Amino acid sequence: MSDIFKNYKSLLSVFSILFLTNFIFADPTDGCELGANELFVTQSGDVLYNSAADIGGFQWTVDGATVTATSGGDAAAAGFTVQAAGTTVLGFSFTGGVVPAGCGTLTQMTLSGEATGLSGIVFSDASGNALDFSYYxxxxxxxxxxxxxxxxxxxxxxxxxxxxxxxxxxxxxxxxDVGG
Structure with a gap:
């Protein structure tokens, strides 16, 4: 009987490892999964972010795709104007508003092609001081x-x-203890 229990525990451990592997190596689905001052673009075009400081403006280049539109996200909620031209996205506030420090979806991009990343990343605070962001x-x-x-x-x-x-x-x- 103890061999059956050991085999059951071993099998359960293997399934647990396989199940957890999917979560460990999956792309982030929420900006709060990123490190401080990191960005990530999902397959659907959502730009996830995690910022340690208030964001006054941003710009980046989309690698591998053309941006046909932008909408929504925390930038829109903060009153930002977010525009796209070709592969470049630019976001800022005419009124001096900021996207508060935190994490989530910064904006949503409609893409032609499949984005492979973001480059030429430039972020600033409300005073125009550079914020050091990187791509996850x-x-x-x-x-x-x-x-x-x-x-x-x-x-x-x-x-x-x-x-x-x-x-x-x-x-x-x-x-x-892991049996087996």
Missing amino acids: VPSDDTGGDDGGDGGVADACDLPSNTIYLDGGDVWYNVDT
Whole structure:
């Protein structure tokens, strides 16, 4: 009977790892999943953001696609004018308004083609001072971690109940014993 229980626990552990892998390596779906001062464009054209400071204006180039329209998001809610011309998007407020520090969807772009990223990213605060933003790129750690690529040094660095694929290895950090 104990072998059946061990096999059940092992099978449950494998399914849990496979299920969690989908979440760990999936693209962000909410700006709050990003690091401070990061942007990400979804396949549907939503521009997700996480800003540590109020945003007074922004501009970027869409890589791999042409922007045919912009609408909605926190920029529109803050009264921003957001315009697109070709691959360039520009957003600002005529009244000096700001998008408050925080996270969410900055704007929604209608795209012709498939965006592969954003480049030429320029953000400023309400006074025109530069804000250092970057485009979110998932880690492509291939092992031999030297700590310089966003990877982890070992499984103990992971948050509890998390798995991480490192090259061909699967690292995990769980609160309970894994049977098998």
